[in-house]
Amino acid sequence: MVDRNGWDADASVPAGPSHDPPASFVEQANVTDEAVYEAFEEEWPDCWERAADLLSWERPYDDVLVDDDAPFYEWFSGGRLNASYNCLDRHLEAGRKTHAAIRWEGKRGERETYTYQDLATAVNEFAATLLDLGVEENDIVTLYLPMIPELPIAMLACARIGAPHSVVFAGLSADALATRMDAADSEYLVTCDGYYRRGDAFNQKSKVDNALISLDQDVETVVVDRLGDDLPHVLGEREYDYDELVTAHAGETVEPVTRNAEDMLFLMYTSGTTGEPKGVVHTTGGYLAHVAWSSRAVLDIKPEDTYWCAADIGWITGHSYIVYGPLALGTTTVMYEGTPDYPDRDRLWEIVEKNAVDVFYTAPTAIRAFMKWGEEYPERHDLSSLRLLGTVGEAISARPWRWYREHIGGGDAPIVDTWWQTETGAITVSTLPGVDAMKPGSAGPGLPGIDARVVDADGEDVDPGETGYLTIARPWPGMARTLYDGDDRFRSEYWSQFSDPDDGRWWYFSGDAATIDEDGYITVLGRVDDVINVSGRRLSTMEIESAITGVDGVVEAAVVGRSGEGGGTEIYAYVSTEADCEPDATLRERIVEGVESSIGPIATPASVVFTPELPKTRSGKIMRRLLEDVANGDQLGDTSALRNPEIVGEIQTEIQTE
Ligand code: WTA
DSSP: OOOTTTOOGGGGGGOOOOOOOOHHHHHSOOOOHHHHHHHHHHHHGGGOOOOOHHHHOOOOSEEEEEEETTTTTTETOOOOEEEHIIIIIIIHHHTTTTTTEEEEEEESSHHHHHHHHHHHHHHHHHHHHHHTTOOOOOOOOOOOSSSSTTTHHHHHHHHHHTEEEEOTTTTTTHHHHHHHHHHOOOOOOEEESEEEEEEEESSSSSHHHHHHHTTTSOEEEEEOOGGGGGGGOOOOEEEEEEHHHHHHHHTTOOOOOOEETTTTEEEEEEHHHHHHHEEEEEEEEHHHHHHHHHHHHOOOOOOOOOOEESSSSSSSHHHIIIHHHHTTOOOEEEEESSSSSSOOOOOOHHHHHTTOOOOOEEOOHHHHHHHEEEEEEEEOOOOTOOEEEEEEEOOHHHHHHHIIIIISSSSOOOOEEEBBTTTSSSSSEEEEEEEEOOOOOOOOOOOOOOOOOEEOSSBBBBBBBBBEEEEEEEEETTTTOTTTTTTHHHHHHHSSSOOOOOTTTEEEEEEEEEEOTTTOEEEEEEESOOOSEETTTEEHHHHHHHHTTTTEEEEEEEEEEEEEEGGGGEEEEEEOOTTSOOOOOOHHHHHHHHHHHTTOOOOOOEEEEEEESOBBBBBBBOOHHHHHHTTTTTTOOOTTTTTTTTTHHHHHHHHHOO
16 A cells, blocks of 8 residues: 555556657667667676766776675775866867857846856866865755856865865745754855845845854854845855955866765755655765766757756756756757746746757746746747657656657657656666666666565555555665665664665665556556655745644644646645634644745645544544545545544544635
């Protein structure tokens, strides 16, 4: 049995008929030989040398995989390299100085191109700045920036000097920033005065000020002046202007620090099953090899391409597929600061046309919005440059899949539906677009070398069509190495459910439910734990609940996912209040504010339902499953185990009269 927390209602429908990739695509694809699957099996783990070969190593590795301390694996151990060297210097040495590295499209129509030389210069100058500020190798530098070029510049500058970055999504709240800086003991922060939100100036710096007040450690803060006169700001103690510092280091170069393959490249916080975010640790060699390999094999990126992943660098997708993957391959990566509907709903298609984008990668939630807005918007533009489309973040059901292909992909562009996670580091389940047929609604098989399985509670493979748990039965190079908060949590979060250490069996559990068909294609149904996936973003129900119970007058809260209109998941909150607290519109507003200030607007509940009590079992456990059924208007299961069964009817009445 599997919970249906946040499943896409359509996703359980069997995948539609399969489509072969068009011959014109296959002819030019990076990977076209289906023997790649077999070859990876035969050569495993040495097959992953193909990924490592995409990188430049200062010292060759001794072993592809060291597995004597599972689940703490080492990949390419003994090897030494630098990620910023791999993303910059080696392309300059190859005579590609004037090739565009980043094409930035600003929110107000600004456009900037950074050639590989420009980017290398900016990265060197900022690396010199960081050293001057006192940043040392292995110090964690927090980056709290929106989608402006200074974000990838700062990431690569950190990588250059061997200081792991921890990027916090700019839309998260002051509290969320403080929690992450505190957990990582981070004493350096790069942020900005503010940014434009739908044309208005939005103050980021005041969020930073609030966050820093609550921290014990002293923090050196570098502030990018994004808004100029639109938002004048004064710098306090330990605060520095980005431009001033960089100007003082103009023209300086910093030798890339040589890092062990297993040294940390970055830390990325993500939601887990408890309220505390998890600090996922990614390393230099394995991560970079896996993102480069998957960028090449799955996203079919070539150095001469213009490639656009319309995600935010504040999440793993942007790390792997806006910054590290494409830049390691020396391609041109597009970076967009704005939203898809400002100034109009054709903004993305305008950017595709202007930049002649070859490969476009986005999330199903965006595709559902495009579909709702209508085909007239893409029709305004020439999208014929697009060769391949991708999706990530949640399941894409067959209808949006077809719409995407028809209206964005010109009817025949292949689509890769890529399943992976913050913890997997890079794509792990997907078709190879030059090899495999596509089945709308199904992500595809595990990548070559990735042993993805759908199993029952005992770890046995489920029959085709049956629902089970998505696990990976072998390590892979991009995998998280541990959690910053500790090895124990790493082991218990991912390696306790399906592993059998006595038997030497270490299987990674993803937290997702899935089905698998006769051809080994995996359809991901959603989370089975207390994580809700809203618009492709992971949120912990417990984190939201504790934000709500932090509001005066609230006694208890339970948060579940509800299938929203059009296929996405929304947050549905049940709240019980103190006897003398009026459950009214003001309280509802305070709850929304409470969630926004502790996590950010991405976690705002779509509905808040007040109830005198939450339904509980006799042992006092909140019956979330039942609340989920109520929210989704589904048939209710057995309520006889409840201590207060009458409350269910009351809640249903409350919802109906809302
Ligand atoms: C979900 C994002 C279905 C899944 C890269 C996973 C998907 C979580 C897909 C990870 C997909 C991601 N089909 N579900 N193609 N891709 N997911 O860590 O529930 O932000 O566990 O990483 O997103 O989210 P995360």
